[in-house]
Structures are given as structure tokens and as C-alpha cells.
Amino acid sequence: MREKDASDCKFSLATMKAKVLLVDDYPGIGDSLGHALRVEGYDVTLASNGQQALNALRVTGFDLVLLDLDMPALNGWEALAQIVTTSLSLPAIIITGPSGQQGPAIPKGVAAVLEKPLDLNVLLEAMERVMAETAEARRRRMEARRCSSAQPSDTRPKSL
16 A cells, blocks of 8 residues: 655645535535535535525625525525625625626625636636635725726716
């Protein structure tokens, strides 16, 4: 039997058992993606809509939220607005189908937007990048986005 050496071990933030809230109304995605993330070492909690996600956030602390947009009961946009309001430092990654909704997500406090079908390696890289950002850096980034999105797009002087 061969002994393990350093090349056998992959270090990533996933080995730290980050707590991830995965919110998707399609059971097949939740189950398969949840399983894949658990294999990578993440502690995953599943929610099938925005309301369940908010309930889970009230009870448990999470390091990251993976959030679908099109869901029943409370959709991803509504849940995201409440998540950002209550926890500006909690990173969120949107995972959504090809719907053209990705653009507006960035100013709303989302750290990344990934389109389904997801490439697991791309998702893992995004998760590690997002969770490596400090809470203070995330707050500054989101505040800067909020301020820049509040600026009028037309900078021409208005007639009186």
C-alpha cells in the first residue's frame, strides 16, 4: 500500500467545510448539485424556494448562498433583496437558466452569475473566489455598485 504524499491532497476552501445554502426549485438540480458539493467537502443545506431560504438563514449561519431566480412562493429576486438587506456581507452567487436576467443581478449585490447547465469546476472556482473575499471588501464592493447604479445614466444637463 502506497503512502499518501502532498500531491494526493488538494487544498481548497472546500476542505474548511464552508456552509452553503443551495436554493433551487428543481429537485434534480438541488439533489445532484448538493451531492457534488458535499463530495467536495461543503456542508450543503437545500431550499426549494426563496421563503425556505430566508427561513434557513434565520436559523443557521451560512458562508455562501447559491440562488436560482425563477422559483415559486418567493422568487430569487425577492429573496436576494431580503438577504442583502439583512446580511450585506453574505456572498450570493446566482445560478439561473438562460433567461437574460443575469445583467440586473450584479448591482443587486450578487458576487457572480452562472448560467445553467453549470460546469462544476467553474462553480467551484467562483465559490472559492467569492468566499476568499473579506466581508469588509464585499461590503465596499456592494456599496460602490449600489452608488454607481443609483447614478443617472443620462449625464446631460436637464432643461429647466
